[in-house]
Amino acid sequence: MKSQKTLGIQFVTRPTKSNSSLLQLFLRLTVNGRRVEFSLKRPIPKKLWNPVKGSAKGSSEESSQLNESLDRIRAFVSSKYHELLVKGIPFTAEDLKATVLGIEEEAYSLRELIEYHQEVMSDTLKPGTLKNYETSKKYLLTYLEKSLKKKDISFQMIDYKFIMGFESFLRRHKPTDHQRPLQHNGILKHMERFKKILNLAVKMDLLEKNPFDKYQFKYKRFDRDYLEDEELERLEEKVFSNQRLNLVRDLFVFSCYTGLAYIDVSTLSRQSLVKSQGEYWINTERTKTNTPIKIPVLPKAMELINKYKDHPRAVSNDLLLPVLSNQKLNSYLKEIADLCEIDKNLSFHVARHTFATTVTLKNGVPMETVSKLLGHNKISTTQIYARVVEVKVKEDMGKLKERLSMKGKKM
Numbered sequence: 001m002k003s004q005k006t007l008g009i010q011f012v013t014r015p016t017k018s019n020s021s022l023l024q025l026f027l028r029l030t031v032n033g034r035r036v037e038f039s040l041k042r043p044i045p046k047k048l049w050n051p052v053k054g055s056a057k058g059s060s061e062e063s064s065q066l067n068e069s070l071d072r073i074r075a076f077v078s079s080k081y082h083e084l085l086v087k088g089i090p091f092t093a094e095d096l097k098a099t100v101l102g103i104e105e106e107a108y109s110l111r112e113l114i115e116y117h118q119e120v121m122s123d124t125l126k127p128g129t130l131k132n133y134e135t136s137k138k139y140l141l142t143y144l145e146k147s148l149k150k151k152d153i154s155f156q157m158i159d160y161k162f163i164m165g166f167e168s169f170l171r172r173h174k175p176t177d178h179q180r181p182l183q184h185n186g187i188l189k190h191m192e193r194f195k196k197i198l199n200l201a202v203k204m205d206l207l208e209k210n211p212f213d214k215y216q217f218k219y220k221r222f223d224r225d226y227l228e229d230e231e232l233e234r235l236e237e238k239v240f241s242n243q244r245l246n247l248v249r250d251l252f253v254f255s256c257y258t259g260l261a262y263i264d265v266s267t268l269s270r271q272s273l274v275k276s277q278g279e280y281w282i283n284t285e286r287t288k289t290n291t292p293i294k295i296p297v298l299p300k301a302m303e304l305i306n307k308y309k310d311h312p313r314a315v316s317n318d319l320l321l322p323v324l325s326n327q328k329l330n331s332y333l334k335e336i337a338d339l340c341e342i343d344k345n346l347s348f349h350v351a352r353h354t355f356a357t358t359v360t361l362k363n364g365v366p367m368e369t370v371s372k373l374l375g376h377n378k379i380s381t382t383q384i385y386a387r388v389v390e391v392k393v394k395e396d397m398g399k400l401k402e403r404l405s406m407k408g409k410k411m
Helices: 061-087 093-101 110-120 127-147 160-172 184-203 229-237 243-256 262-266 299-307 312-316 326-339 348-363 367-374 379-410
Strands: 008-015 022-031 034-045 273-276 279-286 291-296
Touching (some): 008 061, 022 061, 022 093, 034 061, 034 093, 061 093, 110 127, 127 160, 127 184, 160 184, 229 243, 229 348, 243 262, 243 299, 243 326, 243 348, 326 348, 367 379
């Protein structure tokens, strides 16, 4: 075992905010050159403190009692230090601090708080979100075990260095056969969930402040796949010998003309189709954000609703359309893309992007309207499709140039 260096124990003070005549007492520990400190939650009179000796000055009863208290703390820390030495396991100043504070016996450790968070949030978070938190929890615990050789950790030991270590672990993580490699934005999603866990720790007074306050989330902006007019037309007209492929294609096309995500299509009841002022509308609520949305039913979408209105699975479940699981849908969409010679990573969410781009923005529907139809809470979310608006502007300006050119020739 690598020998530990001499233990450093020092008492230091800081001014209190509420009273200039008082000082707040801190204990500073040093092990192997690494220093930590924490408040002893004990204010002392400024006039009694000797900052050079790190003890109370004078021989008054108050000074004597304070120095006796400091000696007891020093002896207690020394005993805990030697207990860790006897165990024969390398430890840090943070580990000693946790032992001194009895943090290993606290009501909540990191593992316990994550579990508590998921328990209390289970009624308000969506199943998919809870599943994502569970994945982030697995990565955090794997980081503890593989990188820090710990089963759990106290909140007093979580600092900026810890969260940067976790990010580095995620970037170096090698996926198994059933996992996809973590990309930059996916890593930041795990970091966001970890930050929310630590926000809860702050609210519960387990942490004084969140070390994520110094962390910057810099997401990379990616172009979203969507179908061009010609690709969408080719998909609509394709007839498959397999009826399940035809159903999957129709569900995808329905989303292309409504902008609804898979979860919203899969739960679309017959009561959500309403007629107002001679037009059919879909009145529903976006599952992800609980945002109410009202979508005018375009002819292609109505054609598909009528096609499946008597389908046994739709009728028995009181749904507008019969649906498959999202996993099966996306699996079949890969096959459909090959058969339609569409060289894109086709997933059900591509249909939502196609609605936002090819069906609406590219045809001159204002971004504010598209944002409302998609159920976005912020228009900045819709602005990821701004490149399509630029294409439309270019086309419109090209037509304007032609008209101006013709006008000039007449003059």
